[in-house]
Amino acid sequence: MKKSNSYLLLLWLSCWGLFATTTFARSFDDIIASNEITVAVYRDFVPFSYQENGAAKGIDVEVAKHIAKELGVTLRLRWMTADENVEDDLRNNLWKGHYLQRSVADLMLRVPYDKKYTQLRDDIGELVHEQVHMFAPYHTESWKIIFNNQKIDSVSTMAIFQYHNIGVEVDSIPQFYLMSAFNGRMRNKTKHYPSLPLAISAMRENKVDAVMGLRSQVSHYQQQLNASAYPLASNAFPMIGRQQWDIGMAVKSDYRQLGYAIADIVESMIKQGHLKKIFDQYSAVYQRPELYSFLEESR
Amino acid sequence: MITAGKTKVLSLSMAISLAFTGLANAGVTNKDIANDQMTTEDVVSYGLGLRGQRYSPLDKINIDTVKEMRPVWAFSLGGEKQRGQESQPLVKDGVMYISGSYSRVYAIDANTGDELWQYDARLPDGIMPCCDVINRGVALYDNLVIFGTLDAKLVALNKDTGKVVWKKKVEDYKAGYSITAAPIVVKGKIITGVSGGEFGIVGKVRAYDAKNGKLVWERPTVEGHMGYIWKKGKKLENGISGGKPGQTWPGDLWKSGGAAPWLGGTYDADVDLLFFGTGNPAPWNSHLRPGDNYFSASRLAINPDNGKIVWHFQTTPHDGWDYDGVNELIPFDYKEKGKTIKAAATADRNGFFYVLNRENGDFIRGFPFVDKISWASGLDKKGRPLFIDSNRPSDPSKAKDGKKGSTVVAAPSFLGGKNWMPMAYSKDTELFYVPSNEWQMDIWNEPTAYKKGAAYLGAGFTIKAINDDYIGVLKAIDPKTGKEVWRYKNYSPLWGGVLTTAGNLVFMGNPEGYLLGLDAKTGEVKYKFNTGSGIVGSPITWEMNGEQYLSVLSGWGGAVPLWGGDVAKRVKHLNQGGSVWTFKLPK
Secondary structure, eight states, X not given: OHHHHHHHHHHHHHHHHHHOOOOSOOOHHHHXXXXXXXXXXXXXXXXXXXXXXXXXXXXXXXXXXXXXXXXTSEEEXXXXXXXXXXXXXXXXXXXSOBTTBOOOOSEEEEEEEOHHHHTOBOTTSOBTTTTEEEEEEEEEEEEEEEEOTTTOSOOSSGXXXXXXXXXXXXXXXXXXXXXXXXXXXXXXXXXXXXXXXHHHHHHHTTSOSEEEEEHHHHHHHHTTSOTTTSOBOOOOOTTSSOSEEEEEEEEXXXXXXXXXXXXXXXXXXXXXXXXXXXXXXXXXXOOOOGGGTHHHHTO | OOOHHHHHTSOHHHHHHHHHHOSOOOOBOHHHXXXXXXXXXXXXXXXXXXXXXXXXXXXXXXXXXXXXXXXXXXXXXXXXXXXXXXXXXXXXXXXXXXXXXXXXXXXXXXXXXXXXXXXXXXXOTTOOOSSOSOOOOOXXXXXXXXXXXXXXXXXXXXTTTOOEEEEEEOSOGGGTEEXXXXXXXXXXXXXXXXXXXXXXXXXXXXXXXXXXXXXXXXXXXXXXXXXXXXXXTEEEEEEEXXXXXXXXXXXXXXXXXXXXXXXXEEEETTTXXXXXXXXXXXXXXXXXXXXXXXXXXXXXXXXXXXXXXEEEEESSTTOSSOOOBOSOOEEEEEEETTEEEXXXXXXXXXXXXXXXXXXXXXXXXXXXXXXXXXXXXXXXTTSOEEEOGGGSOOOGXXXXXXXXXXXEEESSOTTOSSOSSOOEEETXXXXXXXXXXXXXXXXXXXXXXXXXXXXXXXXXXEEEESSSSOSEEEEEEOXXXXXXXXXXXXXXXXXXXXXXXXXXXXXXXXXXXXXXXXXXXXXXXXXXXXXXXXXXXXOEEEEETTEEEEEEEEOOOSSGGGSOHHHHHHHTTOOOOOEEEEEEOOO
């Protein structure tokens, strides 16, 4: 009887250890005191954050690791399932929690760094994002087309996709773009795939002649192909709205101090070329955000 | 409780097991389900009969006696998990079976309210059900209690123990699927649809052998996809839905067309057809997919034996407002010039009420059942909407960079003139009792939007009430004329099902927490009882030991509180809960 009791207690304690994750976003002091930071990253999002044989990998995971290291705390990752838009993701993962899982992270990565977005107001004039502080842009993202140069000589404009099949991920911005821009003239040549890697495989199997996606993703997948046979295009994307945009991070508004500490870490990562190295490691094209152009001037 | 006459014929071991569980033990048969509407001592199907009329011939509780009705027991679903309780209870042999939020199922002694067992589905991390963690009810068959989970599984439990007998993955929750509707059992097959967001899913209706969970047939609800039937363990092709792909969709968009049949269906034995409704087409922006986009926003009549589509009727072709066509199609008969018309009726999210010929899907008549419809000026002779093109949400890609663009007002809002909450039909009054909502939405193009870290041109929207003093309206509607006989206005939106009885009563709950009993002919409120939390479930009534009982789940939630705008302000103060309330007349 006694034995089983102590066994139960042990079990209970180990469970407690397992489930004692942070329920609320916390202040800088609390994070340092608890010796742990929870960082939210997207689930299954190659090359930013994903799991391979149980190990966490990706650009954002490396960035999170470095931040935790610099703060001197252990890293706990929170894998986010993407909701319809980033506003939902911020609510579900940073300030309110999702109704299935009422817990949040201390820091969220891959958040837009965009003044217009930060200052967005709803229909009654209230700030949409007053609950969060968005800061520390760490790279600039864009769209990119990769193509099979056996099929297409060059992609000078989008017009070529009135004649050549192009693959996109379903429910993605390139899909919206190819289905709607120029009155839908590329619509019938747009082929849908459940994910970007599947679209890339379709290109290898000659089912489509090109693929459009995020530049980081497309350049990452290019490494698995013969880059000379599958070059990256350098065309523009008229009518897509935003040609390029900055990716940063967010904390809950109340925890600016945490934000400042992390912003310093990110700035020095950029200064020392550490971020570029991480992108190189994943064969992804790195572009430094405009905010850090002073680094060059002061040189 | 067991009469002497009955115990005599039972064997000793049966009597012991009865004493142990306190109930009679016959399994639910196809006949029990087929006769559910006529038999008053049990409720063994969602909708009180597969037609889903939600009519009971019981009349002990009637407009004269209902004022005496009082609660006999209340049962708490317990735990920290509350949120919306949209379930309709089932009752068999003195046991009530309910589902609760977060994929939980309970068996309760219907006499005392004592819990007999509880089953909690273990839900994986990272599921993303679109609209709250609700479930709408279980199905009973043989000795099984069968329900769908938020991670898109069908689970069959032993009705006496709550232990799992079989479990089937219907779809992969990681691809965005889930199940919230109550499945139905038709001729020994359990039939279910699926829910899913706009992650490029394809809607499917599936039939499984109810006893063991083996797949019998599967019917995609999007044009161009192959259906299958299983014979002797072999998967055989069973015809492409709509014949071939690409007829009503541009490019290969049919591959990810949406049209999820997320609200389940009804069945009519007269014509031997299942009726399932389908959701909106994907993607949301209609400018990306010119065409009718079959079979989105439609009602499908499906052969229950082989899963073939017999006819379809599309309520919103080329939908651009999220007007899912999932609302229940209720078979009913009416007389016209001495002839019996085999009809079926539905009140669509799009604001129109449709009466169809249920044998062939022909449009008989249609009319608005809400006061304001902005997107169409009416219906043509075949029931196709007459679109008002200027009121279609505009194409985000046409927005000038950095500009918000013009705002389009659309009524009803995307939550619909009527949402999932089932209406009722009384053969006595020959009226439909329709829980409706008067609301609209502003839609505009949003140039600064992000999805998973990528910039895009999105659409913003807000739901707004049309009137200051009410959103919800329960309406008594004559399906033969389209005339509204009476209306009952409610401050908050209505989100619960309706029940009507031979006692000349209509029962319904509201978000303010009241169970309401109204005169079926006049709409006069005859009964009111506050259950302590908002009601978004569907009431039932049955007879036990010679007395009429009535039950409803109480527990505020569902899709309404998840959306912003001034509608959210109206319901912000409502408290969550989670209980079953059971009523009867005093002896």
